[in-house]
Amino acid sequence: MTISRRIALALPLAALAAPAIVRPALAQAAWPSRPIRLVVPYAPGGTTDVMARLVAEQIGQRLGQTVVVENRPGAGATIGAAVVAQAEPDGLTLLMSNSGSHGVSPSLYPSLPYDPMGDFTHVALVVTSPSVLVVTKNHPAQNLEQFIAHVRRAGEIDFAVSGIGSSSHLTGVRLGMALGIRVTPIPYRGAGPAMTDTIAGVVPAMMDSLPSAAPHIANGSVRAMAVSSATRSGRFPDLPTLKESGVDVVNSAWFGISGPARLPAPIVTRLAAVIRESLAQPAMISRFEELTGSPPPESTPESYTEFVRSEIAGFAPIVRAAGIEPR
Structure with a gap:
């Protein structure tokens, strides 16, 4: 048999053997292999969006991959959350989960399009922040005391919120209940x-x-009346808390990173580590302080999962007591 004949016969065998060599290499391809989509279940410009963009930039730098923020607002943050719940668990579609999508909405929507625990892998809590009551700059009230007197005389107040079931919505409802007035979000x-x-x-x-x-x-576009945190804000130290002003309301919104259920453990571990690294950066700490947000001391997938579970249980009686209905 000639040498050329031997080569010709050997080629098909080599071709058959090649996939056995290539497949393991493909299976072990480094994550992320392409840009990550971070879904924000609210419109641009709000706190969820601002926090998501800060975190996306930091995560992207550490993973060496672009993290694209995609706004999918509507239905109390449930539309965007449902998108991620239905996504492939490949680590390329993530959610900026929050107190609206995973705290309030499970008690608010009887036909929620996802299971807030079973359909997600909760990776890390990123930041918490209080709500603030603001009025138009032409409002007659110059401070909280005057605002309370004004709304009590009227017996009602209309106020804007980022969505039904948002943390700011619940805070406003609780404020109305504490003041004994009718509130219309x-x-x-x-x-x-x-x-x-x-x-x-x-x-x-x-x-x-x-x-x-x-x-x-x-x-000066709006006038602040009070914050809902337990203590005053470092950035606005002259702004009173509702609690210290005699209004028994303390509440904070929270924001974290979640992915679809069954997210592979190596991806969860890597992503959680990258988030911790990002939150520890001096630039991030400074930016959070500027934005009056408070990152947790440390968050793990296990602690964030339990945190979400406890928030669902905590918001349920508030939603029932307030008689809030989805729109």
């Missing part, structure tokens, strides 16, 4: 458009998360 598809209408005077007041409202408070 005006829901928007995110804090950005809600703040736009508040600045324009379309609605007289807004309950917003402090990070997204902070620049508008600072430039």
Whole structure:
């Protein structure tokens, strides 16, 4: 048999053997192999969006891959959350989970399009932030005491919120209950458009998360009355808390990273580590302080999972007591 004949016969055998060599290499391809999509279940401009973009930049730098923020607002953050619940568990589609999508909505929507625990892998809590009550700059109230007197005389108040079931919505409802007045939340598809209408005077007041409202408070577009945190804000030390002003309301919004259920353990471990590294950066710490957000000391997939579970249980009686219904 000639040498050329031997080579010709050997080639098919080599071709058959090649996949056995290539397949393991493909199976072990490094994650992420292409850009990651981080879904924000609210419109651009709100706290969820702002926090997501900060984290996306840091995560992308450490993973060496682009993290694209995709806004999917609507239905109290459930539309965007459902997108991620139905995504492939490949680590390339993540959610900026929050107190609206995974705290309030499970008790608010009887036909929620996802299981807040079973359909997700909760990776890490990123930041918490209080709500702030703001009014239009032409509002007659100059401070919280005057605001309370004003709304009690009227017996009611309309206020803008980033969506039905958002943390700011619940805080506003609790404020109305504490003051003994009727409150009418005006829901928007995110804090950005809600703040736009508040600045324009379309609605007289807004309950917003402090990070997204902070620049508008600072430039005088709106007037802040009080924050919902247990202690005063370092950035706005003259702004009282509702609690210290005699209004028994303390509440904070929270934001974290979650993925679809069955996210592979190596991806969860790597992603959680990258998030911890990102939150520890001096630039991130400074930026969070500027935005009046508080990152947790440390968050693990296990601790965030239990945190979400406890928040669902905690919000349920508040939703029932307030008689909130989805729109």
